[in-house]
Amino acid sequence: MDAALSTETTNAKTGLKRVFKAFVDVRELTLIVLIVAIIITMSWLSPYFFSAANFRAVAVGMTPNAIIVIGMAILLASGGFDLSVGSVMALSSTVVAMLLLDGMSIPMATVCGILLGAVAGFSNGILVTALGINPLIATLGTMSITRGIALVLTEGFSLSSLPADFAWIGKASLGGFPMLVLLTLFLVVIFDLAVRHTRFFRQVYFIGANEKAAMLSGIHVNRVRIIAYVLTGMLAALAGVLLASRLMSGTPTAGNGIELQVLAAAVIGGASLRGGEGTILGAFLGVVFVALINNSMTMLAVSIYWQMIVIGGVLVSAVALDMLIRGKKG
Incomplete structure (x- = not known):
């Protein structure tokens, strides 16, 4: 009887584990x-x-982070990251606003803004791959450059009085749901499926897990990494265009600090700073998690200064726990 009870207890503990x-x-x-x-x-x-x-306010407010985190998760899977995404978002926002004020059509201005993000991403990719500069240094430098360009172009002021039709992109609704949120969910679903089922994105994971083995297997490592940086830049630029549409202004200071929030959200969602892991869905849920914490503290009337401390503590704890878990697995 005692032996049977002991066996059942052991099985229960094993099941719980x-x-x-x-x-x-x-x-x-x-x-x-x-x-x-x-x-x-x-x-x-x-x-x-x-x-x-x-x-609705939480969902709309987190759309820039949710769009940018898609590219960040892919970059992390490849073993890299991009600290310039917030600056690229701001530069795209201001350039699109300038083009609209100069009379360019909304579709053309939007395309130009996104292409600007592609150029920024390509520059990051070349710095990291062709020149061999560490992603931290390379993207930290381009973060300062792109932010500086946005400030120089606008002299530090926001650009308003944009065409009324431009607001449709950022303020329209479909069935009561904001188009911004629907577009973000669409991108998350499409890229999550692509990462799971397409050959190119599987190569990203192979590179992040073992770059030398990926190279020996015939994968063009540098080309894949450059494409990943270009994609991240384009997504950051798209976030900037959508933000400009929602606020009806181009803001050179937009996205200040967003790069660390996005990076941390991706890690919270399962991405690894070592590369080779993570999903788009997990990264998106990481953004939702952080957004809800911010919203909760606002609802509870927590001081903005304490909010910074709490969010920083949550993010550091999450990353530390992640590294601890992965260390035990290793």
Whole structure:
């Protein structure tokens, strides 16, 4: 009888360990549980949290981060990252505004803004691959350059009085849902499927996991990395265009600090600073998680200064926990 009871107890503990391991390993599941927990807790603490208006504000507000994190997750999977995304977003926002004020059509100005992001991403890719500069130094330098260009072009002022039709992109709704949010979800779904099922994006993971092995297997490592940087730049520029449409102004100071938020959200979502891991869905959920924490503190009237401390602590803890978990696996 005692032996049978002991065996059942051991089996129960083993089962719990397996459930916990699965919970930790499947980062998307972990984040979904945490997001639900935040929603339930805040719905009890604040009568204004669980409302359509609040969820709409959170969803619209996090769209720039959610769009940019797609490219950041892909770059992290390849073993790189980009600190210039916030500056590229600001530069795209201001350039599109300038072109519209000069009389260019909305479609052409939008295309020019996105192409500008492609040029910025290509520059980062060349610096990292052809010149062999560390991604931290390369993208830190381009972050300063692109931000400086945006400030020089506008002399530090926002550009307003944009054509009224331009607001449609950032303020339109479909079935009661903001077009910005629907577009963001569409991009997340498309890129998540592409990362899981296309040959090119699988190469990104092979490079991040083992660059030498990827090279020996015939993968054009530098070409793939450059394309990843170009894609990230284009997504950052698209976020800038959409932000300009929503605010109806080009703001040279937009996106200040967004690069670290996006980078941390991607890591929270399962991406690794070492490369070779992560999903677009997980990175997106990481953005949602951070956005809900910010919104919760605002609802609870937490001082903006304390919010910075709390968010910083959450992000550092999440990254440290991630490194600890991966260290034990290794």
